[in-house]
Amino acid sequence: MDEGQNIIMVDGLAYAYPGAxxxxxxxxxxxxxxxxxxxxxxxxxxxxxxxxxxxxxxIRRIDRGKVDVLGKDILHWDHTLxxxxxxxxxxxxxxxxxxxxxxxxFFASFYRSATADPVDLLRRVxxxxxxxxxxxxxxKGMQVRLNFARALIHDPELLFLDEPTTxxxxxxxxxxxxxxxxxxxxxxxIILTTHNMHDAETxxxxxxxxxxxxxxxxxxxxxxxxxxxSHTVRVTLTSDSRSEDRVFPMKGLGGNKExxxxxxxxxxxxxxxxxxxxxxxFQDVTGETLTAEGG
Numbered sequence: 001m002d003e004g005q006n007i008i009m010v011d012g013l014a015y016a017y018p019g020a021x022x023x024x025x026x027x028x029x030x031x032x033x034x035x036x037x038x039x040x041x042x043x044x045x046x047x048x049x050x051x052x053x054x055x056x057x058x059i060r061r062i063d064r065g066k067v068d069v070l071g072k073d074i075l076h077w078d079h080t081l082x083x084x085x086x087x088x089x090x091x092x093x094x095x096x097x098x099x100x101x102x103x104x105x106f107f108a109s110f111y112r113s114a115t116a117d118p119v120d121l122l123r124r125v126x127x128x129x130x131x132x133x134x135x136x137x138x139x140k141g142m143q144v145r146l147n148f149a150r151a152l153i154h155d156p157e158l159l160f161l162d163e164p165t166t167x168x169x170x171x172x173x174x175x176x177x178x179x180x181x182x183x184x185x186x187x188x189x190i191i192l193t194t195h196n197m198h199d200a201e202t203x204x205x206x207x208x209x210x211x212x213x214x215x216x217x218x219x220x221x222x223x224x225x226x227x228x229x230s231h232t233v234r235v236t237l238t239s240d241s242r243s244e245d246r247v248f249p250m251k252g253l254g255g256n257k258e259x260x261x262x263x264x265x266x267x268x269x270x271x272x273x274x275x276x277x278x279x280x281x282f283q284d285v286t287g288e289t290l291t292a293e294g295g
Contacts, residue, residue, distance in 0.1 A: 007158060007189045008032040008055065012065035015050060023063065024050045025213045032206075037180070037190040039200045041282065042210035043290045048193045051210070052160050055191065056087055070158060083113055086156035090163040092143035096136035100127055100146050103135060104153055111154040121149040126175055140167040148176060152183075159183065159190045165199055177202055195290040197278040207278075211286035221278055228284050229275035235262055236270040243269065 013028040025047040032038040040048040053059045055069055057077060067074040070084055094103050104118035122131050125145040130138070135146065144167050151159060164180065165173040180203055184190060194200060200207050201221045209216040217224070231250040236243055248259045250273070262268070276284070283289055 005034050006031045006068075007034045007070060008038075008191070009068040010051070010055075010065070011067075013051070013054065013062060013067060014064040015054060015059065015062050017050075023213060025210075028065070028210075028213075028215050030208050030215060030218055032189060032191065034189050035184060035187045036205040037184050037192055037203050039204035039207035040191060040193045040210060041195065041197070041200055041207050041278075041290075042286075043195055043288060046210045046288075047213040048210045049162065052162065052191065052193050056085060056160055057081055083111060083154065084157050086151040086154065086159045088148050088151035088159070088161045088164055090166060092147040094135045094143065094146060094150070097134060099132050099134055100138070101131040103146065104149060107150050108153045113154055115154050116152060118149075118153065121152055122146075124179060125149045126172060141169065141172060144168060145172065145176065148179070157188060159188055160193070161190060162193045163196065164192070164194075165196060197282070197290065201278050209282055209285055211288050216286050224281045224285075225275040225278060228281045229273075232274045233259075234272050234274055235259075235268060237262065237265075237267040238269045239267050247274070 009031050011029050014023050014026045016023040028047075028051060030038070040051060042048045050059070054062060054067060055074065057074065060075075062075070069077065069081070095106065098106065100122060101118055104121060108115040108118065119128070119131065122128050125148055127142060127145055127149070130142060135143065138146065144164070148161070148164055151161065161180070165176055168176060177199065180190060180192075184203075184205075190203075192199065192204060204221060206218060206220055207224070208218040219227070232247050233250060233253065234245055234247050236245050238244075246262060248256055248262075253259055263271070279290065
């Protein structure tokens with residue numbers, strides 16, 4: 001595949017679980033370019049995990065539409081797809097009586113292609129000192145990191161990561177985000193399913209908002225924030241130990257005399273553009289919040 005070619009193409013996808021009265025996903029369409037991170041964002045029950053299961057052949061039928069992965073119809077793939085695809089589930093699934101290193105070596109044995117050095121993977125996710133520790137003794141955060149390492153063991157070209165920083169402390173979450181960014185820089189393509197808007201803003205080249213089984217919009221995080229935010233700047237002034245906020249329109253700001261006088265008078269404390277948060281944009285676009293519960 002050429003650089004920039006679509007590695008995933010989904011067109012009009014619809015799927016209903018057996019016995020369900022309505023489709024879980026309906027008329028879903030999007031594309032993902034090679035070497036990018038695409039975020040599937042939505043609350044629990046929105047349908048994003050169902051889309052991921054279809055793309056990874058955990059669900060092996062669709063009701064309507066077409067899905068291509070790595071240049072081939074998903075319905076025509078067999079088990080060889082898993083030589084090229086890595087999946088990090090939200091809920092880690094390891095052998096608790098085995099050590100971290102034994103787990104990675106065991107999963108590496110599933111693949112025909114060359115695999116990564118498990119010791120190096122454990123180092124990269126901050127688990128080098130726990131390599132010979134049984135997974136049953138791991139905290140939730142340690143299991144999440146081991147789960148991430150497991151997804152990389154066969155050096156896949158396409159990665160599906162489901163809530164990869166759930167349960168991690170801020171320092172470790174930063175480490176995992178840096179690893180994900182490094183994978184993109186190395187040419188990997190990543191589908192990130194999450195309701196964590198900080199991860200989405202930090203990592204994703206494009207995001208798709210899913211709510212109630214439908215794709216509501218697709219764009220870059222920055223474009224969405226600019227589109228739905230207020231085109232103003234807010235300045236905070238300090239005088240006699242009191243703070244005062246003033247708001248100015250972004251258009252013509254460089255020639256706005258009041259704004260220029262304000263920032264020259266020596267009392268300027270802060271200045272911020274008033275773009276919306278991705279959280280707020282999601283709510284504006286879908287009418288839902290990312291804390292909604294569902295199956």
